Amino acid sequence: MSQSDEFRYTHEHPQLGVEPLDTKRYYSETFFEQEREKIFKHCWLNIGREEEIPEPGDYIVRELEICKTSVLVVRGKDGQIRAFHNMCSHRANPVAWDERGHCPGVFVCRFHAWSYDTEGKLVSITDKDRFFDVKKEENGLTPISLDSWSGFIFINLQAEPEQSLAEFLSPADEAMKGYPFDKLSYTYFYKIKEKVNWKLLQEAQQEGWHLPYLHKNTLAKSATNSGELFRHAAVKCYGKHGLVSSHAPRDYKPSPSAAVSMKFGTGTFDAFAIEDEKDESANDFVWHGAFDLYHVFPNMFIGLLRGSFFTYHIWPLSVDESIWEVRFYYPKAKNAGELFALEYGKAGLRDALREDSFTHEKVQSVIASGAKEVLHFQDEELVLRNFNHFVDEYVNKV
Ligand code: FES
Ligand SMILES: [Fe+2]
Known part of the structure; x- marks a missing residue:
């Protein structure tokens, strides 16, 4: 197989190019003020x-x-x-x-x-x-x-x-059509204040490729096959919005506590492991994998799992400080087993969020040195490239 056959996504979007991305956008006060005025004061x-x-x-x-x-x-x-x-x-x-x-x-x-x-x-x-x-x-x-x-x-x-909201969301709204949001209830909330630029924070959620490395002791076991490079189930651009989807791993074996949790509910990231079972509640929603994570421009994610969903909101405070809000939605727990499943999932997520959060701040702590003028995105990181393309498009609008 030639190298180009390995490129599954980026070549379908020639307008995005394949060039590296400048790093000033992560620490320039001027750029940040443009983002404030032209993105956050303009977008839904x-x-x-x-x-x-x-x-x-x-x-x-x-x-x-x-x-x-x-x-x-x-x-x-x-x-x-x-x-x-x-x-x-x-x-x-x-x-x-x-x-x-x-x-x-x-x-x-x-x-x-x-x-x-x-x-x-x-x-x-x-x-x-x-x-x-x-x-x-x-x-x-x-x-x-x-x-x-x-x-x-x-x-x-x-x-x-x-634009109307419908125009702004299109065609990502169509892609999520049928997901039973109304059957799931708000359950818990994490709020994390980080010393990081809002885009750097988001970009770490726009690819699953880091799962086997950064999250090798947490999420990786639910989403990757051991010893293999991570490949998304799908990477898609919906205009300025995006999707990264992850498959369930073939060789997944739940730990004893995860097995108990899975028996009683889906309040666990081991729910990544559920892919083939028919989800009766999901109407005519079309799944791309076990875990479909949509990015809604400019600062929201909607993560869809069988039987639960979550949202991320990333709110910039300054060029190098942001708030990351995480909200999880589940069916209402009806018994102690289901409550255990929720708590198990909540604790598991906390550990992964810490791994992410720590890394975001590490990156921000060095990027403003200017020692690296550019960053590189590979094919699986298409959504990061597309996101930044639209950040530029908004910022450069007259
Ligand atoms: S009554 Fe509201 S500021 Fe005076
Ligand atoms: Fe992560």
Whole structure:
């Protein structure tokens, strides 16, 4: 077999080229400010799921440091979900201070008690007669564009988004169609603050090729055949979004504790090992492997497994600091065995996240030296190449 026959993915995307990638993008303050303005303030961003606010008046607050704002998402009396800048029209105090809660009727600003209803309308101005012609109807909360896909709530900070959410997600939304998101419930959350550029953090999740090395004592046993180079089940670009899929290994033998966990539930990364069994709950969803990990541009991952899914959100704080949020969704545990399976999976994931996190910070600690001007991506790392291609496309837009 010639060398080129080994290239399964990159040659299908000639527009991406095969050149190495410059490293300045990981430590340049100027580049980071462009990313803030042209990516995060332009793209649709997922900030939650609809079931987090099931009742009228329920709300969540998301601090979006990268966009220099706080976002209030609230379900109105009419059942509709809306988003606003969490900022009072008087002197800019956030009207909701808690991460989540229930608004019984109005949000009362804690600074001087102006109040707003769940549709963002300014209801009352404290000491109104002392103000100079401030009109209630012109001073509601500032709305933010919001839309949902498969229960995921997205916002867009452009005054008028240049694309609808459906246009923005296409064709990745189509690829995930049929996955039973609504049958799985939010179960646990990890939040990791790392000294790393947001792209470096993400790129380590956009390929499984590092599994046999970095994760040799954790995830590798669930996803690789011992002694073999890692090959994805699929690597795909869906416009600016991407997919890496992993096969179950042929020679997988669960440890005794993993075997118990697998008996009671899928709350384990050993679920990688389930590939051929028919997943009755997955409607007409088309699997590419045992574990399909979608990247939704610019900063979200949706990891699909048989019987569970998870999300990653990577929020930049500065050019070399980011937050990594991990949320896992499972069927509700009905007995002690299923609870054990969940805890087993949670602990197993924690160990792997530590391996990743430690490595991200190691990379960031040297990259700003400029000693290496470029990085190299191989064929299995196509999604990293595609991701950076679109980062450049957004940043270079006039
Ligand atoms: S800042 Fe909200 S009432 Fe003054
Ligand atoms: Fe990893």
